[in-house]
Amino acid sequence: MSYAAKEMKRLMGKAIHHHQMIRDGDHVLVAVSGGSDSLSLLWLLRDRIKRIPIDYRITAIHVDPGFGGDATEKIEDFLKGEGFDYRIIRTRIGPEAHSPENRENPCFLCSRLRRKIIFETARELGCRVVALGHHKDDLIETFFLNVFYGASLSTMLPVQPFFDGSLMVIRPLYLVDEQIIRRFTKSMEWPEISLGCPTAGKSRREDIKQMLNGFYYSNRKIKGNIFHALHNVKPEYLPVSLKS
Numbered sequence: 001m002s003y004a005a006k007e008m009k010r011l012m013g014k015a016i017h018h019h020q021m022i023r024d025g026d027h028v029l030v031a032v033s034g035g036s037d038s039l040s041l042l043w044l045l046r047d048r049i050k051r052i053p054i055d056y057r058i059t060a061i062h063v064d065p066g067f068g069g070d071a072t073e074k075i076e077d078f079l080k081g082e083g084f085d086y087r088i089i090r091t092r093i094g095p096e097a098h099s100p101e102n103r104e105n106p107c108f109l110c111s112r113l114r115r116k117i118i119f120e121t122a123r124e125l126g127c128r129v130v131a132l133g134h135h136k137d138d139l140i141e142t143f144f145l146n147v148f149y150g151a152s153l154s155t156m157l158p159v160q161p162f163f164d165g166s167l168m169v170i171r172p173l174y175l176v177d178e179q180i181i182r183r184f185t186k187s188m189e190w191p192e193i194s195l196g197c198p199t200a201g202k203s204r205r206e207d208i209k210q211m212l213n214g215f216y217y218s219n220r221k222i223k224g225n226i227f228h229a230l231h232n233v234k235p236e237y238l239p240v241s242l243k244s
Contacts, residue, residue: 004183011175012044019159021170022129024054029127031118032060032086034075034193036185037133041173042084043188045131060086061121063114065094067196074193087125089117098198107203122167134171137178140226141208149204153238155230177223 016022030045032038042060049055060079064072072088079086096102097110122130134156143155160169173181194200215222 002184002187004180004187007180008040008044008173008176008184009048012041012172013048015158015172015175016048016170019170021131021159021168021172022054022056024056026056026129027125027127028056028058028129028131029118029122029125030058030060030131031133032062032075032079033133034062034071034195035133036181036190036192037135037138037173037178039078039133039190040181040184041131041133043082045172046084058085059125059127060084061118062086062088063093063117064088064090065097065110065114065195065197066090066092067094067198069194069196071193071195074191078191078193087121089121091117093117094195094197105204106199107205110197119162119167128166128168130167130169132169132171133173135173135176135178135181136223136227137209137212139171139174139230140212140223141205143226143230144208144212145204148208153233 022028028045030042032042046058062072062075076088093110093113097106097113102109118130139155146152146154156171158171158174162169
């Protein structure tokens, strides 16, 4: 077993156990975009079942954004070939989010519409848990996105309840570096799948990523320091709101 595989299993197991993300008998809906993060999460969640004393079901869901091309077919071939239970939902939310009326932030609308479909499917299938493939870098980048463009100190949560707790969104890879995931998927020789998004690599998130990479290159401790800072908030050293 490669170092990347061992490290991903260790960190994912630590996250799931610490936050009690999955319970015995759960039906987990895993959102699969086709990227290395979600494919890794899907694979490792199934692999984990044979090594733990609880049992749970997994169903993969892929929401086709409707950009065209053969990405959805490649994803379905992978899911079918690996024997996963899955749902493919074809939409036009990608072109809708990139319409002339929504040029400022197409990623936000696309993400919101995709999440709505995933939640509706989870309810339809009776899934209490929705698993997303966000990793450590995603949490850090989201924090800076919210600071720069949302004027808030916030980021993604490892476990996030919705609808009065009837649905739980979990992020089992939140302790894992993006680089380790890339090494893992390369060792698995999985295909690279692009959804054909016209703003891929040109978004605000990509700008944040490039900025942070410059800091990481200058000092290898910076990423860890930022991540630990998210768990070491000191409200008494933050100014109070001036809103009445």
